[in-house]
Amino acid sequence: MSVQATTPSSAPITLERTVVKSWKAPIFFGIFALVALLAFGVFGREGFSTFRLSTSYDLIQIPDISLPTRATGWIIGILLLALTALSAWIVNQGRKTPLWLTIVFGVLFMVGFLTWTSAGSLLPVPGLLIGAVSLSVPLIFGAMSGVISERSGVINIAIEGQLLAGAFTSAMVASITRQPLLGLVAAMIAGVLVSFILAAFAIKYVVDQIIVGVVLNVLVTGLTGFLYSQVLQENAALLNSPPRFERIPIPGLVSIPIIGPVLFNQTIIVYVMYITVAVVAYALFRTRWGLRTRSVGEHPTAADTVGIKVNMTRFINVSIGGAIAGFGGAYFTLGSVGSFTKEMTAGAGFIALAAVIFGRWDPIRAMLAGLLFGFATNLQSVLGIIGSPLPSEFLLMLPYIVTIFAVAGFVGQSRAPAADGKPYIKA
Template sequence: MSAAVEAPGTPGTPSSDGTEKRHKVQVGWKAASGLIIVGALFALLLVAVPRDGVTKFALSRGADAVQIPLLEIPAMPLAWGCLVAMALIAAYSVVRTLANRRTSIWAIAAFGALSLTGFLAWAGAGSSGTLSIVSLLSGSLLGAVPLVYGSLSGVIGERSGVINIAIEGQMLAAAFTGAVAGSVTGSPAAGVFAAVLAGMLVALVLALFTVTHRVNQIIVGVVLNVLVLGLTSFFYSQVLVPNAATLNSAPRFGSWTIPLLNDIPVIGPVLFDQAPLIYLMYFVVAGVWFAMYRTRWGLRLRAVGEHPKAADTVGVNVERTRYLALLIGGACAGLGGAFYTTVAVDQFGLNMTAGAGFIALAAMIFGKWDPVRAAMAGLLFGFASNLQNVLSVVGSPVPSQFMLMVPYVVTLFAVAGLVGRSRPPAANGQPYLKG
């Protein structure tokens, strides 16, 4: 069900009698119906399973320079207050849709923040533990790092017109190579460098088959994922396990604390007390955005992804542009894979990426093929993954199996278009044959 409205100032299509037919702009009900469903489920939770007591929110750590007092808030009044505000936003979304206007992304973000606050209040009610907001956000950032790097890889590749299903394989190969190189050299920096090369190597194979030989891009991506999984599993059991002390014990990066910025309440410890790969992520996201929208290369990249024939006509080398895009994307995926064995843990494990490449693809779609939005979507999925850890600390009644589902439920909402329709580049997935 959708509402239609004539777009003012939109050129129409001439009809047989010489009059002009106005184009209709379709405003869907996905956002409004999604908000209503989530609000109804939250209301059902509060009615069916009420919880007494207060919820304790800790906004600072014991070692922080600025100490914020512990917040003890009655759980159910806070949860019901959040529900009322959520209902108002859902009503606002319905009114906007009836008026043939889209629901603002800020309204959806506010709805999400309110629903999360209410849920945390309900989950932590009466618990002897405290909900550490710093730990929640910091863990979410760490969980999002490979997703952000992977989503950037997808954005760059698909903006050039090549579907990159092989992000999972690129990150897994990078994690394996980073662990081996770091173990042999004793340097996490060497591990990162080797991981980047491994990600680019898988991307080069993808480019060779899809760009040069014009093989179906989705099939090649799936095959590469299976191939890398098989190779890393074989070498793990046959090489790494018997030689774990020398080949699978990589040193890890420690946290680099940035003075002064680390002392900012709440966000300081989250953003400015991290490993170098996290700091690098900030610059990579900004750099990809700048290169894509503010440079000649970015203009050519987007032109190749939208209309390769027109780009070729004005002198852009389509194949070279796509090769370069996939290699840069492979380097980004390599950084995401390096995170697993140079920051998160000190050794490689079987299939340790565990589908992160596919969630990164969902983040790319959720972010509408924009590097900054895709990075924000990666942070959202990282938050959903880390939520179970924080709730288990405070003894939440929510089953752990349910919390394991949260990242994938969020992914389903993302690809279903809760935040609006996502349009991929027009030539995405289409091989280009010159002439």
């Protein structure tokens, strides 16, 4: 691409601007398209795959859908090759592969995979999606925490510790008081305390942020594990039997086929998650606070020159992120399991961090990434129930395989905030 410029004493000067083309997405699209064509089509399974789309509570009952397994695999494989060609053409034009194309590609590949693996079986789609949303809740809260922290320039590796601290504290406080709402408040305070340590060492004392985050994760894991063994297990009836939030169906919306029971028959924590994502997305790009947050994460020196207190802004944002992550940790004990167990987050904080990267530090994209990883986690359970031909060891690896491929391949060209992980020392 060329741009012409003129000077008073010379002829027009042509300035060349180089367009960087990232072929990562088309290459990964092509690999997955070929895998789909071979696995689902050429070497596909015979028979029919049946998908159940309705529950007995739906206002409108949708009949089950039966698809010929191999023929569907051929069609999916061809469509994926066409999307790969479209992605390559878009990149060749000097543009990025759009998000909608990545979503369509992923959905089609997943339909082909589910059709292949459920040959001769019945796959309950609403149950699969309900479980996916439930498993995504702490991931999305953790991802929102990571987005806020990293947009202000602080790498939040301690999401795992914040989730675990929130889960432990909410279980104990809700068990003692018999008030789950107080458990939520306690979880937020616990998350803030963990983030306070991260902010103090990373911002005030300029310690490496990644090292501080890793140490905090180990500290919280060891501390909660010790207290669980020495305190909670000794008196589980009093300290580790919190009341769980009941599901609150939204009249009318809950009767919508497929998405009704998935999105509108949830606990209050899930509904708060919807609001949190919307508020973070709006505030980050539409308010003065969001502008200041992004400015200290991109160019703290320039932000300082216009009167923004860089380190104070970072400190506040890391604390807000800790409160959100702690709230998400409470879902493990007050919305899902019903009690605290040692290391019950099982790496959810690191998957949430991957969702931040996959989502390119954008709240909406990070939420979608969290839903994807939650879907992959629930998929291993559902496939085991319906008798998938995949080995059980592969099913256990499935969530982490999806995480690796998503971050390494489908994220495309991305750039973290320019000052992310860099301490600011005022001259």
